[in-house]
Amino acid sequence: MQALGTGGRMGATMRILMIVATAGLLVSCNVSGFFTSYGDDPAWVDPDAKKADAGGGDQAGGPGKAVYGRICASCHLGNGKGVPANNIPPLAGSEFAQGDPTVPIRIVLHGFRGPIVRGGANINGQMAAWQDQLSDQDIADVLTYVRSSFGNSGAAITADEVKEVREKTASRVVPFTEADLQQPL
Structure with missing residues (x-):
């Protein structure tokens, strides 16, 4: 068998x-x-995101909110809190975001590299430059959104302001540091 x-x-x-x-x-x-x-897969919606938005940017974010969601939120998160443990600083309450408008414009155009200390955390990361990917209008829109969202209260930024900074910094080939940004444009 x-x-x-x-x-x-x-x-x-x-x-x-x-x-x-x-x-x-x-x-x-x-x-x-x-x-x-x-x-x-459903998108993560942070319940704290709207609470953190005192400037109305989340409700009326317009094109800046769309650019933020497409470009910035993957690192800085939808609520602008960043991930300091992973060397990604928060935009919520950021001095850079709310102060001299040329500072965030320079950062978005040419990138940024640490070290910096934010919220007691030592952050030594690097942000990519977006000068070749984003138009002056895109940068103005996204920075206006950031400056009016996440509890921030900075004034709107125009495409003309971005164009002026782009022209003045056109020869720059390395990311900005905190010390660089303390220098006048």
Whole structure:
């Protein structure tokens, strides 16, 4: 007598039985939703984000909010708190964001590199330059959004202001440091 599954009629029967059992398992898993696609994963909505927004920017963010969501939120988060433990400073309450408008313009155009201390955390990261990816209007929109969101209260920035800073810093090839930004434009 042949051993079970070693060829012949019994082996063919076992192979068919295994195929049917596997197909049955896959179908039963799908019935319970295992292979069902529910579309894109839902976006994380931070319940504190609207609370942190005292400037109305979150409700009326317009194009700046869209640019922020597309470019900035992946690092600085939707609530502007950043991730200091990962060397990403907060924008909420940021002196850079709310003060001299040429400072955040320079940072977005040419990038930034630490070290800096924010909220008691030593941050030694580097932000990419966006001068080649964002228009003057995009930069004005996103910075106006940041300056009026997350509890910040800076004035709006115009595309003309961005254009002027872009022209004055056109020869810059390295990211700004905190010491660089303390120098007048």
